[in-house]
Structure formats: structure tokens, C-alpha cells
Amino acid sequence: MSWSCAVPMFAVLSRQDMALRRVLALGAALGRRSCCSKPSLPPDFVEALRAVVGAPNVSTATAVREQHGHDESMHPCAPPDVVVWPQAVGQVQELAALCHRCRVPMVPFGTGTGLEGGVNAVQGGVCFDLSRMDAIAELSLEDFSVTVEPGVTRKALNKHLRGTGLWFPVDPGADASLCGMAATGASGTNAVRYGTMRPNVLNLRVVLPDGRLLHTAGPGRQPRKRAAGYDLTSLFVGSEGTLGFLTQATLRLHPLPEATAATVASFPSVGAAVACTVQVLQAAVPVARIEFLDEVMADACGRFSGMGLPAAATLLLELHGSRHSLAEQQQQMEEIVRHNGGSGLAWAQGLEEREQLWSMRHNAWYAALALRPGCQGYSTDVCVPISRLPDVVVETKQDLQASSITGPMVGHVGDGNFHCLLIFNSQDPEEAQRIHAFTQRLGRRALAAGGTCTGEHGVGLGKRALLQEELGQEGLDTLRSIKAALDPHNLMNPGKVL
16 A cells, blocks of 8 residues: 655655554644744654654754754754755655645755855745765766765765866865755856856756746756756755756856966055955956955965964955966956055965965854854855945945944955955844844845845845845745745745745
8 A cells, every 4th residue: 555645746654654644644733834933743744754764864852953954154043843865856845745745844964154144944844954965976078067966065075076077166165065056156276267046057956845846948958058948947946945846957167277376465555455356357367266355354364374464455366367368367366466565466376375375264253263262253254346336335444444343344346355254252232233233234235236145145134124125026026926836835945935
């Protein structure tokens, strides 16, 4: 005897029948959950989960649930009721169908490195930890593409690609899962040259909230471009787990550059450093990385890494190209830096030196936390048009100083994206309120400049009000219509984005 779900594609073995039948009988009575309610799970529901993935892959332990109830953000831990570890897409489908029938919320989990509370289970429910689905399913060197499951991280992929002459350049800093990076629309230090996640995702395999399977560009397809119908891939990139589970991603790979050189330049002011960035882009220098640190961040990173950077507004620059073209690019860069009062240029072309430089940059978060030991950090980001970047950065710097906030600034300024790493005492309500007020002003400053309230962190829990201001009521209503069409019971990562 076998049991068939409301989505008639999943069969469960006979030993599972009893538990599943008891659970599903309660589904219709549970109804739709509101944004803040947390009903208890139906009786025998956890046993039904175990029947799908096996007892070792289900946990209700408090420590495990709390570990999965938060990311790296300041948002309070909101643990799920239960954590499951599916190991195949069919199991994800069965679990989703079960949760859908019983009206139990579902929250995808990758590595937990997000920065806007995207994995917090604000309505409880089931956390799907996808880290054990870690296959690199297909690598096509001739097509410059690779297909990965959600447990594969960016570092693991690039390690796998060693010796092929290819790499995946999207680099948000943390060793995040690649499907998680797609879900948040991540970018990072290389985005100015290679783009964000959105143009680097060719296809996605998505388990929808009711358990159905969707290939956003069609099964097995990986064209470099397409004009066939709606762009479903782009719809799911940046959806933050609110529309379905990303269980496989086909990604665009890039050739490794023949030659690479990196340098550090110090400037007399924040305005001069950012103006230099704009001029580099206007001069069409094919820069691969151009990262900004204000004087507080530069000093903190220098001390934390032992590299001893001057306490001055700083740009970290990297060029990719042929050996011949690199020399010309370096000369162009040096002229623009000097024109803006920059100094300290010394090009590093060896791998060890460059890795030391970028390790320092990627440890900026920990360097910022070291400024006030025992305090909490909150990283917020905005993105503005390049022409408005100098004014917005300077105004933000003045706001930080006037508000007496410890908030070193760092940014992928080559695409107008920058962050404030806000370090504060979470036990001090007055300081916490100043931090909140500052983040709202920063978001609205970016919107007033024609930008966005988030360039790469996502909306999550903290920027929903700013999203409404950014899109307007019509835009927000359209998003809600899309959400309702795919997830009419609001079960996928509820409480996020909308």
C-alpha cells in the first residue's frame, strides 16, 4: 500500500503510511498562518518527516534549532520547530508537499552567512538545511558552465575548478553556498568586472512550495542568452527563499586572467578616494576590483591583519588582463590616483601578496568588531548611481560622525555599492535606537539619490519598509501577486521581503 500526496507525484513506503495519514488529516484544519502566529506542529508531523528522510536527518534539539534560527545579522534568533537535512531533490519535494498540505512554514538554510535575518524562522515551522546536497553535478569546460547543488560553496567550487583554467568570480566574502548566493542576489569584490549573481546564473532547479519541480530555463538548458518567454531565472535570483527551494544552479564560468596585479592607494579624504573611483570607471580602465575603506576601516583592517595600513581613506585595486595590457592599465591607474592626491602605490603581482591583501579586506567584519570588543555588529548596505556616489558617501560619513556611531565604511564602489559596519552595545536601548535611525536615513538617502536600499544583502526582515518606498505601492502589489500565485498560503520563508 502507498500514500499519495495532494501533489500526485510522491509515493511513500508503506511503513510511513500511518504517520503521514494522521498528519495530513489535520492539514485542512490548520488554515493560513498570520505573519506573527506560531501554531504548534500537528501530532505525528515530526515522525512523518523522519519517514521521508530518516531519523538521523531530523532534529528537534534546542541547540540545533537555535543554530538554524539566525544568520550573521543583528536580528534576534527565531528558531524553527524542527530541522531536516534532505539529501536528494525528491526528498525536498516530498517534504515540501507534506508541509504544504499541513500548512507548516518552510525556511531554506544554506550556510547561515546572510546579513538581513533571511533564515530566521519568525513563524517557526521546518528549516530545510540543504548543506548535505553537495554534488557538482555537471562541468562543461567547452560551454564555460557548471551545475551545482545547494551544499556547494564558492570556495569548494573554485577548488574543484583548479587546473581547468576557469573560475567562478562572484565573491561576497563569506564562503557562502552558491544557491544561497543566488537566493540573495549576492555580489562582492569582483562584481565591477564579472557582474553579480544574476547574470551569472543560467538555470535553476526549484522545488515550489507545493512540491512541484521547476527548471527556470527548461530542463537541461544552459544557453548564454535567451529571449524565450518570461525570465523565470531572474525572478528566483534574489527571491530570498520566499518562492521556492533552489536545489540546483547552473552557473556561468569565466577564464582565469593571464596576469593579475593589485595595489593599495591612500587618499587625503573620503571624497578624493570616491572621486578617483568614478574617474577610473569613466576612463574605461577595465578594473576587476576597486574596494573602498574609510580611514576608520583602513586603520582597523591594518591593525587586525598586521599589514599596517595608514589611517586614511583607501582604495584596494586589482587589474586582470594579459601581461602586455596590464602594464598599460597600471600606468593609467597611477595617473588617475595621483591626480586625486593618492599615494602609496606599490603593485603586488605575486599570488601570496595578493591573497594577503584580499584576506585583509575579507576580514573587515572581524576588524570592525575588534574596535569595540564585546559589542554587536550590524552590516547594512545601499547602492547608488556612480555619479551620486561621492556625495552620498560623504554625507553618510558626516551622518556617522554627527550621530556618534562607530561605523567604519567599506564598499564595492566600482558599482556604487557600499556598507556601513555598525558596532554597538545591544544592551543600550538608546544606542540601538540611534543605529536603527541611522540605517533608515541611509536607506532613504540612497533612494533619494536614485539608488536602492540594498545592493547585495537583500531585504530580509530589516528593509521591508524601505522596499515599499523604493518600489511604490504598485510595485509592491505586483510582488505580492507573484508571491500569491506561487505560494498562496504564504508558507515559504514567511515574514521576509514582503
